[in-house]
Amino acid sequence: MNRLDVIAYRLARAAARRRGSRPALHPRGVVLTGRLTVPGPPPAWGVPWLDRPGSYQVTARWSRAAGLPYPLPDGLGLALRVVDAEGPGRPLELLLTTSGRSGPVRHVPLPRLSATAGPYSTLLGYAVGDRHGVVAAFPAPGTLGVPAHPRAVAAAVAVRPLHFVLGFAAGRRWQPMARLTLLGEEQAGDGEAFDPYRASLTSFRPSRRLRGLRVAAYAGSRAGRAGGRPRATGARGRAPDPEAGGRPNAP
Template identity: 55%
Template sequence: MTALRHRTAATGADTGPERSAPVAAAAYRVARRLAGRRAAPALHPHGVLCTGRLDVHGTADGSWNVPWLDRPGSYRVTARWSRALGLPGNVPDGLGLALRVEDAGGSGAPLDLLLTSSGAGRLGRHLPLPRHRALSGPYSTLVSYRTGDRVRVLAAFPERGPHDAVDVALPALRQALLRAPVRFDLRAAAAGEPWRSFAALTLQEPAPAPEHGTVSYDPYAHRLPGLRPTEWLRRLREAAYSGSRHGRGGPP
């Protein structure tokens, strides 16, 4: 079963509506119940919002076959660092790193990337990994992306520096950002090929919370030509988000 899940994720194949509907319905119910008890999102209920910059390296030969990846550029980023289950203190938890790359597709057209603490190996890059230390390993999209004519996973690898020992408690993440910028090397890889760098991410000081609610990231709505997530898990994710909104009193 694990091998089948990995193979499906790597190829971008869908599980089909007949198989996914019961799982999506269960995800909706669980998320709705959990959000109602918390009066907060079912997953990633609390986080640290911060500003940043993404510098795309670009290529001389168009080898990514994706306009945004092949063209050098610098973009403003709004990021949210969060704990997946919202466990207290510095208890190990899966960590989320949500990125909104402003104007990546032109004025008013952002790119959203949802990254989760994971491994770096062929299987581990598709699985969430709880951590004691926030910067002890990569954050990956888990779900593969269509990048031109290939299917690849995208990941952010933290650079070594003064933040190596930062634990996963949200106050510790906030203090780390106040002390110095946190830097990541963004890479992509398909099955059977090495990780290849395509951009540098710098996260800076914490940002104030939005006046109404929080930033809502959606990698399916905010994608780019030639760079989009595969459909695997889309229905499950949408059901969970819908249940979470409904549990907090919003529309399902």
């Protein structure tokens, strides 16, 4: 565990502690129900759940990244949990942030005033089968503008579903993978925690670039929310306390 990882852990833990039970980033949002539909016949991705037509239950959390007061522009987040993507108990989790569409700006978080004004991307790279690129969710053509506030997003999906196209780009061209439909607000509340390293799949996983830094930040945020230190349980992708000399486990 290097010094930068420890700093990331401590900063995230301190921020989460200040916010009580909320995470260091994306502190306020709305949890939504949804479906991810894989059309057929699909291209050969080398990913079992993408290489056959299917429909999967999704839990999504839409949020404002820095928690800036509305109507100030903020980076917007769309976290997805694809339930049982590779079978029972094998979910896939993605963290997407408002970004640009092409070139270097697809790797840059961009603040927005509308929740449906443009794409949400993984920012960092993903390995999808034997391809390496970026995953993004694009508002479907014709989607109405929705103000960038949790209550506005919840109100919008209460009237009609919000549709996105989940796509992948290894170069300039985006290739559609699946269709995401956000159906309504989840009444269980706003306590969802998502971690793309802890819930990645062998054939669909984030790249190792800056992995240690991000895993340490997630671990620090969880520790701050719990009011203590995370325990090294050996679970896939779960990071022990870096201050105790531990190293994140490989996915």
